[in-house]
Amino acid sequence: MESRIVATYLIETRYPLEVAAAAMAGEQSSGTFRPLPGETPELLSRYGARVEAIDDLGEADVPSLPHSRPPKGHSSARPRRARVTLSWSLDNTGTILSSVWSTVLGNLFELHHFSAMKLLDLVLPDAFADAYPGPAFGIEGTRRLTGVTGRPIIGTIIKPSVGLTVEATAALADTLISAGLDFIKDDELMGDPPHSPFAERFGAVMDVIDRHADRTGRKVMFAANISGDMDQMRRQLDLIEKRGGTCAMLVLNSVGLPGVIDVRRHSSVAIHGHRAGWGLFSRSPDLGLSYTAYQKFWRLAGVDHMHVNGLSNKFCETDASVIDSARCCLTPMFSRPDRPDTVMPVFSSGQSAVQAEATYAALGTNDLIYCCGGGIMAHPGGIAAGVRSLQEAWEAAARGVPARDYAATHQDLAAALETFGAGAGR
């Protein structure tokens, strides 16, 4: 079978579904709204996008997004929602990810036919796995770099996000690592500002990490935010490698696909993918793209860790959506057992020992990075007790013991459940 790029969309339209799907296929391949001189039947059959399936989801009351237009003479038509699957020949794009982006997203969101348009899924042929290296470390590699097995990698974000001096950052890192954390990261707002230049901050934190590694034999992973201009990212990446760092963080939506791909191609460290700005694409149920489709672009580009929010988070995402996202990260994209393919989901935002049980129950694995802020810092027993409470919560989950029961013999977990649990006020 010819391998094709396959994309599935949620649409809403007042056009007949077949007409609407054909408009999508035309706009995103050989055609336009009118037949063209050079658009021969041969060209169309080879390069035209194919409508593979239309799944009618029924009528909607009113158009969900404004400014769509009904077909002429059908101004009273009610919109229908549907799931539409299109496919394209690899001849249209080759295996260039930017071309795929323009092809499966591109102008679709502006077509006047539609009052909802969301890319739900994207399936890329294995040829893309030959063209892009994908994650260099993934789950196993990240465990190897951190020396953590049998439980999630437990981490935190250096806060306040901005404003700390280099010295204050290093002192905080020392406190956090002394408390037993496996992983620390810059906030996405912290890049290379005058008050905390990247090179100085990174060096100071690595000094702390190395000192602790001499003592414990384990090197804490520091996801240092290198997001910036290309030359700057390359320089900072070089610095990380030279100084023995094990991870670089990229704000994916600000760095873009070619930027992430370039960093991956020149990197020997894990790439931590932050999704700041994800709400731009996800917040409307009628517009954008699903996390399922979104994370595939970045995984192929070479990211090792993908943020997925967390259960009972401080943002507006539902728990079901968070778990779906994490499952995506843990699902292989290609039939290529020779290299890492899945990536580590990163849970963060309002996380504490409280959510471990439900997270494990929903996911069935502890292959994840679990980042807590207040859930560590605000533990009544102090930061080290906060970290222990998380280790205990995940131990309990992995053993199938309810957290409440485990807490009977584990006082740090008990204090965390008491402090952060339902009814404790959030």
Next chain:
Amino acid sequence: MESRIVATYLIETRYPLEVAAAAMAGEQSSGTFRPLPGETPELLSRYGARVEAIDDLGEADVPSLPHSRPPKGHSSARPRRARVTLSWSLDNTGTILSSVWSTVLGNLFELHHFSAMKLLDLVLPDAFADAYPGPAFGIEGTRRLTGVTGRPIIGTIIKPSVGLTVEATAALADTLISAGLDFIKDDELMGDPPHSPFAERFGAVMDVIDRHADRTGRKVMFAANISGDMDQMRRQLDLIEKRGGTCAMLVLNSVGLPGVIDVRRHSSVAIHGHRAGWGLFSRSPDLGLSYTAYQKFWRLAGVDHMHVNGLSNKFCETDASVIDSARCCLTPMFSRPDRPDTVMPVFSSGQSAVQAEATYAALGTNDLIYCCGGGIMAHPGGIAAGVRSLQEAWEAAARGVPARDYAATHQDLAAALETFGAGAGR
């Protein structure tokens, strides 16, 4: 006065407006939802985002976007809409555009407080003009490269978008240039695919352009789509320069800020900014960013031409929005008269001689690129007559003569108005 980054948002929230604005400021600077140990008053006053203004726009009936949460005990509160202005010290980000992106967009769209969130405007201090080169050519430079004065640069997009062989593309370019066009461009779907490799296509089209330049003394501008991985973009850019091309096209949303900035820094040709995917950010009135804010990122990154759609377009954008976008492109960003600052708006999508009069009337200038497809190809007098009809339409507009009147003595314009005008069916 200290120069600060200033961003204005449309918000909708069930929280008191002051609380909601403070949540935005906190999330996007030093703070989180809870006070932090290191968050001293000094740090907050220096690095905290400042709420500069809150402009109450009144109550909404129901939350526009789902999953927002009201404050505790206020579940029956009705949402209010407001315009909120925040500002940040340059100390937070330095002049790194990716850091600005994370700061003014970032997590805002996911905060549970909000049922609408749109970045309306962004004002950057002149320090950014020192950090980034901005457009190398802008309006004057593009006119110089094309040799077109006193009217818009008239162009077309090579169609079918995909599927033409290199030979067929060159033959079509020959036809188009023979007909008198100033500018041709690849479709955003056409990159470097197996059936039309970039290097071969570019070379073949440049051969045609050079042949005509020998005859006419004017080199037609070819916006060749180099969007792809970084190494590939650099190679293709080198090829364009070596071969005497004058323009490279980038699909901005797929290439990303660092990619565009890098191309600009290594480029000696004009950069044509395609906005495919713009609907992701614009299609919902309650989510995303305005074109005003959007185009500032790309102009600073160094783009010379920015797509703005066109009047009576085939997409779902209103004419008023199109004109607003074009005006943005023509409005200076910085107080730096020493270099190009404004960029050429690119009109396209369903354009013909018909819209010239209204476009000129609304804009008051012909400093624009005017791309037509069917409006040239489907002219009853042929392609050359189609091009002449556009030149005549813009002549009439610049002279303040109604197109209908001018058409009395200009038959190509007359035929265009007859074929493409209101009532002719579109």
